[in-house]
Amino acid sequence: MKFNSPFFMALLGSLLFSCNKSATTVEQSDAAVTIHNYQQQLATDTVLSHKILHAQKAVEVARNTQDTSLLYQAVLYQLDNVITQAYPDSIPHYLDKLYELASKTTNPTSSKAYIISRKAEHFFALQDYPMAYDFYNTSKILFEKQNDSLRTSYSLLKMAHIQQVYNDYSGSEETLTEALAFLDTPKPNQDYLREANNLLGISYTALHDYDEAIRYYQKAKALTTDVLFQKIIDHNIALCYLENQQYAKALGEFSALYENQIIRKDESSFAKVMDNFGYAQFKNDGVSGLPLMEKALSIRTKKSDERGMVYSYINLAEYHGKHNPSLAAQYAQKAYTLATKIGAIDNRMKSLELLATFGGSQYNQDYFRLNDSVQAFRQKAKNQFAKIRFDATKERNENQQMKIKQAENEVRNLIGGIVLSGLFLGIAVLLVVTRIRHKREKIKQRREEQYETETRIAKKLHDELANDLFNTMTFAELRDLSSPENKEVLIDNLDRIYEQTRNISRENNTIDTDENYLRHLKDMLSGYSSGEVNIILKEIDSIDWATIDPAKKIVIYRVLQELLVNMKKHSKATLVVISFEKIKKNIKINYTDNGVGIGPDEQLRKNGLQNVENRILSIKGKLTFEPTPQRGFKMYFIFPS
Template sequence: MKNLKFTFLFFVVCSLFLLASCSPKEELKSSNNSKQDSISVFLQEMKNDTLAFETRLQSADKALQWIHSTKDSLDTKEILLYKIYLFGNLMHYDSAINTSKELLQKEIKKNDSASISQSYYQLAYYYDREQQKDSAYYYYNLIKNEFLTYNDSITNGRILNEIAGIERVYGDYNASEFSGLSALNYLGDKDSLSSANVYTNWAISSKLQGQVTDALLFYKKAIDLASSKEQKLIIANNIAITYRDIGDYTTSIKILDSLLKDTITIFRTRARVIDNLAYVKWLAKTNENVLPELEKAMEMRLKENDLWGLIASYAHLSTYYENINSKTALSYASKMYDVAIRQNSTPDQLEALQKLIALDNPIKAKEYYRRYLRLNDSLQNAKQIAKNQFAKIKYDSDKNREENSQLKISTANKELEIQKGKTTNVLLFTSGSTIFITLLIFIYYKRKKYQIEKRVEVYKTEERISKKIHDEIANNMVNIMNKVQYTENPKEVLLDDLEKVYLLTRDISHQNNSIETGAHFEPFLKSMLTSFNSNTTTVILKDIQKVGMDLIAKEKQIELYRILQELMVNMRKHSEATLVAITFKVDKNQLHINYSDNGKGLDLKELKFKNGLKNVETRIKSIPGTITFESSLNNGFKVFISFKK
């Protein structure tokens, strides 16, 4: 849906509104005719849509240079707006962002709220195009708060739809659904195009969460609301892809075939349909000769410089050649990876790396696998950070709006507040006392709860040790005694059995021994973690020496040790992992620890009832800190830990 994004249409509307006074047919009015003659040539060339965008940009720069050199009082807003527009058409989004910031500073000095909001929109739009979604989200949120004060329901709905799309990209599906619902409440039946986009966003979210039936229902609602033929074609293409992904190739082919027979005016859309139809036909019948269509779509996209489309073409061609010519398949996978990096698309980079791992030689495949792990971890961290940032942005904006409202009320009732000063002081004192007492009660309650939880932990630890001694050591000792008494096993067999009992007692001792803290904590922790290395499992520690473990408070060191020990024990017992990676990082006095293994994973619904991990959450809350689990069956296990040093 990248070509369907409302931001493009809305930007066109905003641009037409902003640039209404900038028509190429108009002349800049000035009381000074000589100045008009000097700069008019540059302005006319800047506005001349028959010239190349680069030429028009040069004319805009010359106009600005003329104004600065002559110290003319002519407003440069018109020129800066044209520069932003021209940079956008050239896809120089970083330059469009910088020019938008320059214009924003001018509007802030003028205190022109309408123009400031328009600059916010330009920044949000171009940050979105540059794939800097967090920055785009920030400015969209500023616009939303500004237009809420104007009761502009359509604009509010459109901006909320953009916010919903970014939240969906970062996997914050609940927030995305809520923003989309808020958008529909504002839009009503006033803007069917934007309403269709809301349902399309919901469809994509449902599909990403595996709710295919819901996705199809939302797509069908979107196509009913679509207000243009091109929009309907794109949504129909998405419906066909959904049927393809669930294996209903017949329905998918039927839809795409009908689209191809229709009149598709947009070149990129036609290339997309040709590519998708050929690929689905091949999935249905792998002996189908679809190569000419796949290559035709690729050539169309190369001619159009459609980089997003090329990612899809290279992916399909790589898959097509996998069992025919592995060298060609590898070449297309490599091209897909290069374009995905250019487009800063992490999901596409991950997909390309999976192909490269499967197709390249073992040495390179190993390096690709390392990149995949790093990139995947980075993506998950980025999503979590973005969610936290989004929440903070919402909180700050709501807080600022509330503070502004309170300021207006305070100003309007200043005299009344003076007259009621004494009463207010009494109320403040009473409220302060109440809050203080409540805080003391809360602290006492938290301490008592913590003490109870610690006693429960001690009891559970003792119970677990007792069970281990009974189930593991005692039973083994009985077996050894029986062998000694009733069999004639060689001494070597008995010694092996005794060694196993010794190793069991050592493990129990290590799991429950006293913990070195302070300056000795780091080597003590490393020793415990690396003790889980074995012939079948490799444990990798990254940057543990860079985070200053000795500076962590003693009680936090103890809890961290037990948390990581619990994770490692769980790994050895249940995961069947061959590789465990633990990364340590400090950011603004916040310690982040990321655990990842390639084991068989588990169902997160059962997390609180199995594998002894239920104690981990209790421990991290006592520090206090946060812990997040990510896993699914046969897909590894990840844990993200964070707390203040």
């Protein structure tokens, strides 16, 4: 029998996952020893057919115990040591079956999370990155529920790597920042921490923030004793200097790498350093570096290093561009042909750009067509990644909203009971008054900001909520509630009271100013979007929120919240744009809506905006309004960061 035949694979699958009702149940302790012995034989045997039988016998013993956790471990061992090597096409099938077993183990969430992460690894190896990203994100959520910070951070690191494949460096930076939060433990995993810092260096390099890139590269370098990896980091730092036109520093770094014996022992690494060293010399003076670049190409050609050859062709095309455009075009054509062959899309675009420059305008159309296609493909991937994260967050929020809604229903029922019973309503009013008095006593011991907040709450309760409660009480006492019309009015009044209560709660909740601040700020701002109002945020991720004082974060949060509350109440706006900008050592925030606006003579207090001005002044900020009645409302404020 051929062990790789379809018949054998079908038989193996049926043996693995069918129920053997006639088999005798084996005691778990004896079974564990037997399974271990079979697995030891599997590990030492070199004949594939024998390895398959050892693994299958271990699975059969585990199944006979009727212990799903033991069966799960046996099948997982079989997958790792037989299937992945002998039958890679069957990996998805085994992973699906392992997922079914995982749901019946002693810790189903952890087991399922692990299998999902294995699915992600499978698709990652196949370079099916969208599928891999989806599974990594799912496993990340499950590992986070298990408080498994190590595996959570691993999933995030892989997601960040995939985002970089699609040039989503801003998204990768955000994912890596989240990963670092999970690695912030007393004894973090040094390998994961090193990789996070290295990937951040790559992201910042692509975003042209070379100082930040170098800072993270140096952090990564300090986290390893692997000398070769340290030299790779030094090479990345040298490239940052080169891209930033700091040629003297770049040449110093490349020169040291060129002389390093560890680099010289590895021909591929030596050729890479040699090529970039020569290119740096050329960028520095416009004439040097050709011998190094040609020698690097010779080494790469000898080793059939096609990806390295593409880089050499591109650098040589640039070198000859000024003095010998014909030769430059030949190198660009070689780069384009080879980049197309190996699927190096960025190098393919770069070589087309060089062909258009040195080979004639006939290449312009090809370049723009390819560029548009690549950008559309990558943008689609970025949108897909964002949707995966958004859908996961949305699902989590919906679950929370369901819990909140249940609580709200309980509150609504409670209020209805209070209104229908004069006695309970009187007690409720008494409790509210007592609570307000208690809060006023505590206000004296708090800082001015808390005082203003509590006073505003009390005013809302008195001016808005208490009057509506009293009117509802009176209505309930004097009207016949068996009448459908009166009952409908009562329900409407209760809904309005409930909405007022929830708004007061949302406007005065506690603000988290730690690493989760940006997420909470976005959630608050987007919470004011609806079918009638669209909220657009610009460059909110460009601000380094971690460096801003917590007190200022609270002011920003409350100011924007009050502006949006005022917009909801007065402006009749359908579009709001909030943009963020870093100007030297200051931060500027612009707010614009298309509502009714305010006139130049109207007082801020009348428009509910006096608190906005007071808050901004408290952080030494400056506020500017643009009176545009009937043409929307515009304002900006700027404060030292």
